[in-house]
Amino acid sequence: MEATTEPGPEPGVCIPWEEKLKELPPIQGDAELAERVWRDVDFLAHMCIWHCLLSF
Amino acid sequence: MGQDAEQLYAERMRRYTTAMRNEKPDRVPIRPFVAEFTAKYAGYTVQEVTHDYQKAFDAVRKCAADFDWDAVVGNMVYVWTGLTEAIGLKYYAVPGQDIPAQTGFQYREPPENEAFMKADEYDQLIADPTGFLFNVWLPRVSRDVQPPGEPSTYRSNLSFLKGGMAMLQYFSDFGVQAARLRQESGTVSAISGILKAPLDILGDKLRGYMGLTMDVFEQPDKVLAACESLMPHLCHIALSGADPDKNVPITIWMHRGGVPFVSHETFDRIYWPTLKPIIEEIWSHGHQVLFYAEGDWTPHLRSFAELPEGSIVYHVDRADIFETHRAIGERFCLSGGIPNFLLSYGTPDQVRECCKKVIDGVARDGGYVLDASAIMQNDTSAENLRALTDFAREYGVY
Numbered sequence: 030m031e032a033t034t035e036p037g038p039e040p041g042v043c044i045p046w047e048e049k050l051k052e053l054p055p056i057q058g059d060a061e062l063a064e065r066v067w068r069d070v071d072f073l074a075h076m077c078i079w080h081c082l083l084s085f
Numbered sequence: 086m087g088q089d090a091e092q093l094y095a096e097r098m099r100r101y102t103t104a105m106r107n108e109k110p111d112r113v114p115i116r117p118f119v120a121e122f123t124a125k126y127a128g129y130t131v132q133e134v135t136h137d138y139q140k141a142f143d144a145v146r147k148c149a150a151d152f153d154w155d156a157v158v159g160n161m162v163y164v165w166t167g168l169t170e171a172i173g174l175k176y177y178a179v180p181g182q183d184i185p186a187q188t189g190f191q192y193r194e195p196p197e198n199e200a201f202m203k204a205d206e207y208d209q210l211i212a213d214p215t216g217f218l219f220n221v222w223l224p225r226v227s228r229d230v231q232p233p234g235e236p237s238t239y240r241s242n243l244s245f246l247k248g249g250m251a252m253l254q255y256f257s258d259f260g261v262q263a264a265r266l267r268q269e270s271g272t273v274s275a276i277s278g279i280l281k282a283p284l285d286i287l288g289d290k291l292r293g294y295m296g297l298t299m300d301v302f303e304q305p306d307k308v309l310a311a312c313e314s315l316m317p318h319l320c321h322i323a324l325s326g327a328d329p330d331k332n333v334p335i336t337i338w339m340h341r342g343g344v345p346f347v348s349h350e351t352f353d354r355i356y357w358p359t360l361k362p363i364i365e366e367i368w369s370h371g372h373q374v375l376f377y378a379e380g381d382w383t384p385h386l387r388s389f390a391e392l393p394e395g396s397i398v399y400h401v402d403r404a405d406i407f408e409t410h411r412a413i414g415e416r417f418c419l420s421g422g423i424p425n426f427l428l429s430y431g432t433p434d435q436v437r438e439c440c441k442k443v444i445d446g447v448a449r450d451g452g453y454v455l456d457a458s459a460i461m462q463n464d465t466s467a468e469n470l471r472a473l474t475d476f477a478r479e480y481g482v483y
Contacts, residue, residue, distance in 0.1 A: 037213030040321030072325075077249050078218045079322045081226075082290055083279055085169050 043074045093271025097155040101273055101454065102332050105373060105398050107418045109451030113444055113481030115154045115474055116275050116420065116454050120161040121189050121463040122470070123148050131463060132181030135190050138165045138255060142262045149272040152474050156275035156333075159262040161460060164190055165255055172248035173229035173240070176290075189462050194293050201225045202291035204300060207307035210291070211314045222291065276375060278326035278335035280319060280367075282360040283312035284342045284351075294341055301351045312359035320363045327372045334373040334398055337364075344384040357388050368396040375420075378402055379459065386412040402458045410447040419447055420454035423473065428457055429464040433472035440476050448481070455481065 038045055046064050056063055096111075103110035124134040127144035134141035141160045149157050166179045178184045178191035195201065201222055202210065210217045224232035229244040231237055263274040281289070287308070288297040300308050323335045341347070342356040364374050374397045376382075376389065381403040389399065390413050398418045401409050406422030413419075422443050427435055440455070447453050455477045461470070 037216055040318045041325075043215055043219070073249075073253075075215060076322065076325060077252055078215060078223065079318060080252060080279075081172065081174075081223065081248070082218055082286065083281055083319070083322060085164055085172075085174065 041072045041075050042068070043071050043078075046071075090268055090271040094267050094273065097271060097273050098332060101156050101275075104451055104454050105334065105418045107395055107416070107452035109483055112483055113448050113477055114156065114454050115456075115477050115481075116156040117152075117154060117456050117470065117473075118158060118161050118275075118460045119145070119148055119465070119470075120163075120460045122461040122465040122467075123161070125463040125465075126151075126467055130181070130186045131189055132179075132186035134160075134162050135164065135180045136166050138167070138258070141165075142258070142265075145262070146265060146269060149266055150270040152470070153270070153478075154272060154474065156273035157266070158275050159259050159266065162189075165251075166190060168248065168251040168255055171244065171251045173227040173244050175226055175228055187463065194289075197293060197295040200291070200293040200296045202296075204292070204296060204304070207300075207304065207311050211307070211310050214314050214318055226290075273333065275333060276336045277328040277333050278323050278372070280323040280335050280337040280363065280374060282337065282339065282342050282356060282363075283315040283319060284308070284347070284356045284359065285338075285340045286315065286319070287311060288341055294346070298347070301347065301355065305351075305355070309355050309359070312355055316359055316363055320366050323363070323367055323374075324370060324372070327367075327370070331371045334375040335367060336375040336377055339376060339378050339380075339382065343380070343382045349384065352385060352388070357385070361388075361391065364392055364396060368393055373398055376400060378404070383408065383412075389413060390416055392416075398454065400456070406443060407446045414447060414452065418452040418454060421456045421458050422447070423455070423457045425457050425459050425461065425465070428461065428469045428473070429466060431469060433469055436469045436472045437476045440473055441480060444477070444481055451483070 046067050049067055097114070100110040100112065101114045101116065104114050121131050121134065123141070123144035124131050127147045129140050129144055134144055138160060141162050145157055145160060164177065166177060169177050170179065176193050176195070178193055180186055180188055180190055184191060206221065209221065220233050224230045227244055229240040231241040266272040266274055288294045292300060327335050343352055347356065367374055376397050376399045378400055379402050383404045386409065389397070394416045398420055399409065399413060400420045401422040406419065410419055423439055427439055
């Protein structure tokens with residue numbers, strides 16, 4: 030589902046991988062692994078703040 | 086009991102899901118949303134089940150085993166105040182701390198001039214909802230969190246750490262609770278995942294009801310845009326907590342987005358157009374949504390009927406369940422409709438009579454899940470709940 034008002038980071042994202050990637054030296058190993066884990070853990074922060082709003 | 090419990094669980098899951106698909110199971114499923122009632126029944130104070138969620142889990146398991154219900158919520162008290170205190174949330178009155186130990190937790194909405202989001206902050210919210218929550222909203226709702234630009238403090242850092250860790254622990258333990266309910270008493274965990282309507286959450290936790298009612302007149306386009314910006318996040322959170330097996334529904338807790346809290350125009354222009362697509366999206370993923378329609382949403386049944394057949398289960402609180410059944414019963418399963426005042430202050434005979442009337446009136450062809458009108462707190466009579474359970478188990482057989 031896309032917002033019609035083009036808000037900031039997409040759902041599930043607090044700091045986009047693309048933004049983080051700019052801070053890193055060229056990735057020498059598995060870039061997909063680095064991206065996936067970054068996104069997975071970033072999602073937890075998104076979940077945490079939105080559950081603060083919705084659930085608690 | 087392992088094998089027996091597993092068989093019982095399978096029977097109950099089939100019964101519950103068949104009814105929710107608006108079909109006819111072997112008998113009417115019983116799925117009471119018991120909250121602080123569980124504390125009273127299990128011998129705990131309300132403070133204990135609210136502040137120590139393991140006691141809440143224990144109380145639910147005791148009720149599930151003793152009453153032999155088909156499905157329950159793992160912890161319907163839900164707001165674990167150990168977590169809310171760790172974050173430092175200002176808006177809860179905590180049993181045993183701020184209010185008497187036998188009173189259910191209270192949500193304290195701030196006065197209009199102290200709303201957690203100001204009237205001129207819509208553009209900030211719209212531009213980046215998640216950033217707004219972290220940078221603006223959280224520092225206002227927490228006693229400890231410092232806003233960006235202010236010196237960080239030990240308490241501020243700890244609130245994030247303790248809050249995050251506590252939430253992870255709580256949610257993980259819900260999985261353990263579901264497994265124990267299944268293994269120990271063959272009870273189904275009734276719901277999975279949470280949703281609130283964009284306009285509702287804007288009123289509940291951001292602008293407050295008073296502020297929002299002014300905004301819909303003074304800056305309706307901003308309110309609409311804000312709701313639109315919340316939509317994908319709310320949908321995402323709902324799906325992230327949904328039952329992977331697609332058996333039990335995501336629940337939407339419906340508060341003040343309908344008449345008479347808002348006008349028909351606001352409902353038609355803002356509330357419904359920013360909720361309906363979320364429900365359709367969730368349904369496209371194969372999940373039902375339980376509309377926990379607190380209060381009376383009868384003026385909007387026609388709108389709800391626009392949803393795909395079977396996509397929701399509609400819970401009746403203060404509305405006339407027979408009128409609701411006539412309006413949308415062909416399309417959706419109903420639940421609830423047994424008045425809480427009757428369960429608290431009526432007699433067992435009156436409870437049985439009411440259950441008979443509801444089962445006769447709305448459950449004849451299936452598509453009904455027995456429950457009270459609203460969440461049952463500690464004023465609910467155990468004798469009456471027993472009468473409801475025993476009667477429905479016998480009379481509710483198809």
